Amino acid sequence: MVPKVVFGEGCFDQLSTILTSQKQEKAPFIYLVDDTFKNNTQFLDRINLRFNDKLLFVSADEEPKTRQVDEMVKNIKTEFTYLPSGIIGIGGGTVMDLAKAVAIMLNNKGSAADYQGWDLVKKKAVYHVGIPTISGTGAEVSRTTVLTGPVRKLGINSDFTPFDQVVLDPQLTKGVPKNQWFFTGMDCFIHCVESLNGTFLNAFSQSYGEKAYELCLEIFLGDSLSEEESRAKLMMASWHGGMSIAYSQVGVAHAMSYGLGYVLGTKHGVGNCIVFQHLKEFYPKDVALFEQMVAKHNIQIPQGICKDLTSDQMDTMITVALGMVPLWENALGTNWQEVITPEKLKALYLKM
Numbered sequence: 001m002v003p004k005v006v007f008g009e010g011c012f013d014q015l016s017t018i019l020t021s022q023k024q025e026k027a028p029f030i031y032l033v034d035d036t037f038k039n040n041t042q043f044l045d046r047i048n049l050r051f052n053d054k055l056l057f058v059s060a061d062e063e064p065k066t067r068q069v070d071e072m073v074k075n076i077k078t079e080f081t082y083l084p085s086g087i088i089g090i091g092g093g094t095v096m097d098l099a100k101a102v103a104i105m106l107n108n109k110g111s112a113a114d115y116q117g118w119d120l121v122k123k124k125a126v127y128h129v130g131i132p133t134i135s136g137t138g139a140e141v142s143r144t145t146v147l148t149g150p151v152r153k154l155g156i157n158s159d160f161t162p163f164d165q166v167v168l169d170p171q172l173t174k175g176v177p178k179n180q181w182f183f184t185g186m187d188c189f190i191h192c193v194e195s196l197n198g199t200f201l202n203a204f205s206q207s208y209g210e211k212a213y214e215l216c217l218e219i220f221l222g223d224s225l226s227e228e229e230s231r232a233k234l235m236m237a238s239w240h241g242g243m244s245i246a247y248s249q250v251g252v253a254h255a256m257s258y259g260l261g262y263v264l265g266t267k268h269g270v271g272n273c274i275v276f277q278h279l280k281e282f283y284p285k286d287v288a289l290f291e292q293m294v295a296k297h298n299i300q301i302p303q304g305i306c307k308d309l310t311s312d313q314m315d316t317m318i319t320v321a322l323g324m325v326p327l328w329e330n331a332l333g334t335n336w337q338e339v340i341t342p343e344k345l346k347a348l349y350l351k352m
């Protein structure tokens, strides 16, 4: 679990104080910042670069890749004599996952691709801090960093992955465009649905999942929240949703969304929405609620994205999705292969 967290409007300004105790002589802090903030001088002025600290803008146009992590690690090691005092990731799931992966790989040999899987990391990561600027993925709290590698899209799941410190400042999510707010927010809703309806469910996951689910309904279907309350609650929903799946698993939507992401580069949040609308068979009550949310916020979900796939692409998509064994087992039980066949997946993908 994340051992330290601060929460509240404006708490981002506590960052310098928090970092002071972690500063090692000659060792810089490296800030990875979503490039959406590139021209936002008001925000950048609040980041207090000292000595040889370095700020790198990172594009979130594509989801993180293992080779991107390897390259960043190589550049940091080439430029600095000492390992950094810390890595600070400021952005959405994309930048936070990169920050976690870079922190791990600065202290572990080889390529990030060697560590995709469960508990393969040998050594503690460099101190790392997560600061979300959009809410929903739970990447700020999870023990994984999802990377696309040469052969698979899979997380580095380990006890060394979670951040050492998280700064939750709802104000930072103010500029998020509406569609993106919805897609990333739905990632949280779908985490809850898949956790709460899964066979891996236990009291730990359920208590977090139910709270996050309730918050999502209030945010996306209610009418009583101010924008400020809504931002704060979505940040906490994201946290609780992330905690819920940390001790259970996600399900059908995530397995299929990984397939879309791997073959078409479809981003996680929108990919989950594209899939989820067709999952009435598995999550009937929640797909109905999802449809209400889509209508209420007037969101257009991309359609027909699989219609021009080649048969090779379709096969890869199915293989990637079927490869997510723990997700299927959670969703459908140990006999999942009797329910989900390649043909069944193909028929579902063709609807998307």
Ligand code: NAD
Pocket (backbone or CB within 6 Å): 034, 035, 036, 060, 061, 063, 064, 091, 092, 093, 094, 095, 097, 133, 134, 135, 136, 137, 138, 139, 140, 142, 143, 144, 145, 146, 172, 173, 174, 175, 176, 177, 180, 183, 184, 187, 267, 268, 269
């Ligand atoms: P994202 O990080 O990809 O960002 C989406 C868009 O929002 C980008 O264009 C970004 O620039 C923009 N943005 C972010 N903050 C903004 C702000 N304050 N104002 C304006 N624009 C802003 O989106 P995401 O949905 O948070 O993350 C998706 C990634 O998270 C995927 O790579 C996925 O694999 C990963 N993920 C990780 C976990 C985990 O547990 N580690 C869980 C779920 C998803």
Ligand code: ZN
Pocket (backbone or CB within 6 Å): 137, 187, 188, 191, 254, 268
């Ligand atoms: Zn997700």
